Amino acid sequence: MSTDRTNRPEQPNASATNRTAPDAVDASAFVNAVDNRGxxxxxxAGSGLAPGKPRKVSPVSRLISHPWFGLVIVALAVALPFIDSRAYTIRISTDALIFVMLAVGLNIVVGYCGLLDLGYAAFFAIGAYTSGVLTTTFGWPVIATIPCVVVAAVIGGLLIGGPTLRLRSDYLAIVTLGFGEIVRITANNLEFTGGPNGVFGIPDFGDFGLRADIATYWIVTVVVALAVLASARLGRGRLGRAWRFVREDEDAAEAMGIHTYKVKFAAYVTGAIFGGLAGVLFAVHQTAISPPSFNFLYSALILMAVVLGGMGSTPGVVVGAVIIALLPELLRGVENWRYFVFGVLLIVLMIFRPQGIWPHRVGETPAKVRRKPMREDDVEVVP
Amino acid sequence: MSFVLEVRDLVVNYGKVEALRGLSLTVGDGETVSLLGNNGAGKSTTVDAISGVVRVTSGTITAFGKDVTNAKPWDLVEMGIIHVPEGRRIFSRLTVHENLQIGGYAVTDSSAINQRIKQVYSLLPRLAERRAQQGGTLSGGEQQMLAIGRAMVAGPKLLMLDEPSMGLAPLMVAQIMDVVRDIREQGTSVLLIEQNARSALRVATRGYVIDSGVVTIEASAEQLRSDPRVVEAYLGK
Structure with missing residues (x-):
């Protein structure tokens, strides 16, 4: 098998055969053409018909896929207090950013690795409570609680992931659903978590001579921007590729030498850490936390942000999270109908855009491969 | 001849059903060994047991002088034992190029991976043409070639192919077998599971016929081609 048996003058024939191959009879002629001409x-000749060719790129998608686009968005987020510094705006924007971090974290578990986690709010709660209890009961500064939060989130991830990740994901969904409820109910019943009243009076990071809520907003912006960047980079690296292989076909991934259990574990624990750290931001921002904040509905909303935005796509998930977080606020005008309209909008969106708002582009190849037009001499013939 | 793979008295049970009942076989260095048999004879179970997908009840599997009975699939890949599973199992939503990259997952030297991908493209030029295309858009034969190419990127010392001709047109089967021959000529040992005895025996050096979980005939490919039992059961008169 080599490519050198093809010679130039035959090209018109080949493409003619290809063009006149509308039905089954001519399809065999196509097979013959393959064999006769190489x-x-x-x-x-047929590459014009083949999918996966570089498509026409619209100006909008060229703009949003530009490497600086993300930077512009971050700059806008940082500049927000100068544009609109009302307490309400800052408050809902901070909420939305924390929600973005949660969605990006869950995206690692669900989007990258395909593990259905229905109790993600558990890690959010673990982070918020660890930070909240350490700062109020023991008087630690918030920054100092972060290592403990990471450890607590990892322990939570090990506890749930350890036994369940050996199973296929349906079981994981059930166990995580239970885990989410257990964490919430435990927080509701324990003495040191404040029971149903929760923890209050959680200090912030400090105001640095600024208005307190704006200082917190900026810190949250920086942390969330770093988290988004980290998750995007994770998705592109060696581990990220392994996650995708496991998601696409676990058995085939295993046959190719991927330690599937370890890889799934890495996704689950990474997701747990993201959730825990988002919990710290939440505790600081709210200054008070209580069990109902971490109910199943919240886990479902985070999952919805991931699915809505486009599973496995970091920019998509960010957009999805912003929509889920801000839409109920923007719909305040319709008062009691707010959640009804919210639900209908989500259904409509899912009908017309089932792959998500900004789906992960399948068929991504290294840029240098895609940009090059296909030529015969691309293939090195090893004699 | 030194053995790359030695399977001795292998027993595998699926619940109460005995799929393999004391099967023994060997693959020598550089050999292409074909495993023939009807549906349910235990062909796939044998490779699954070797590659650690199903658990072995008793018996031993030795590869490259090491005991690999019930070893994990990823450990076997590291040793160079690569399994191309039945039904191809390519990643249909990833591109051809990405599929090949997966083959190199266990290889840490990225220049070696790129070198091997280049080799695969030259061995299978059709994959080169379609490298930016999603795996699922390929024809059955091309998908099989992709599955084999993916395994080649892993740098196999022993390649186990489970029914590569399944569901393919005769023309495609012949092409796949050409590829298998090319692979053997590069010095890789091959264990070829086939129902299509005629084309398998054309590329194999030696063969086993298995029936109900045990080896019934073991001979060189040439002898098998003329063995009256094989002719009657698998080749037709």
Missing amino acids: DTKVAL
Whole structure:
């Protein structure tokens, strides 16, 4: 098998065969053409028909896929207090950013690795409570609680992931659903978590001579921007590729030498850490936390942000999270109908855009491969 | 001849059903060994047991002088034992190029991976033409070639192919077998599971016929081709 048996003058024939191949009879002629002329030539002739060719890129998608686009968004987020510094705006924006971090974290578990986690708010709660109890009961500064939060989130991840990740994901969904409820109910019943009243009077990071809520907003912006960047980079690295392989076909991934259990574990624990850290931001922002904040509905909303935005796509998930977080606020005008309209909008969106608002582009190849037009001499023939 | 793989008295149970009942076989260095048999004879179970997908009840599997009975699939891949599963199992939503990259997952040297991907493209030029295309858009034969190419990127010392001809047109089967021959000529040992005895025996050096979980005939490919029992059961007169 080599490509050198093809010679130039035959190209018109090959493409003619290809063009006149509308039905089954001519399809066999196509097979013959492949055999007579060499598959390279015919494949070249047919490459115009083949999917996966570089598509026409609209100006909008060229703009949003530009490497600086993310930077512009971060700059806008940082500049927000100068544009609109009302307490309400700052408050809902901070909420939305924390929600973005949660969605990006869950995206690692669900989007990248395909593990259905229905109790993600548990890690959010673990982070918020660890930070909240350490700062109020023991008087630690918030920054100092972060290592403890990471440890607590990892322990939570090990506890749930350890036994369940050996199973297929349906079981994981059930166990995580239970875990989410257990964490919430435990927080509701324990003495040191404040029972149903929760923890209050959680200090912030400090105001640095600024208005307190704006200082917190900026810190949250920086942390969330770093989290988004980290998750995007994780998704592109070696581990990220392994996650995708496991998601696409666990058995085939295993046959190719991927330690599937370890890889799934890495996704689950990474997601747990993201959730825990988002919990710290939440505790600081709210100054008071209580069990009902971490109910099943909240886990479902985070999952919804991931699915709505486009599973596995970092920019998509960010957009999805912003929509889920801000839409109920923007719909305040319709008062009692707010959640009804919210639900209907989500259904409509899912009908017309089932792959998500900004789906992960399948068929991503290294840029240098895609940009090059296909030519015969691309293939090195090893004699 | 030194053995790359030695399977001795292998027993595998699926619940109460005995799929393999004391099967023994060997693959020598550089050999292409074909495993023939009807549906349910235990062909796939044998490779699954070797690659650690199903648990072995008793018996031993030795590869490259090491005991690998019930070893994990990823450990076997590291040793160079690569399994191309039945039904191809390519990643249909990833591109051809990405599928090949997966083959190199266990290889840490990225220049070696790129070198091997290049080799695969030259061995299978059709994959080169379609490298930016999603795996699922390929034809059955091309998908099989992709599955084999993916395994080649892993740098196999022993390649186990489970029914590569399944569901393919005769023309495609012949092409796949050509590829298998090319692979053997590069010095890789091959264990080829086939129902299509005619084309398997064309590329194999030696073969086993298995029936109900045990080896019934073991001979060189040439002898098998003329063995009256094989001719009657698998080749037709």
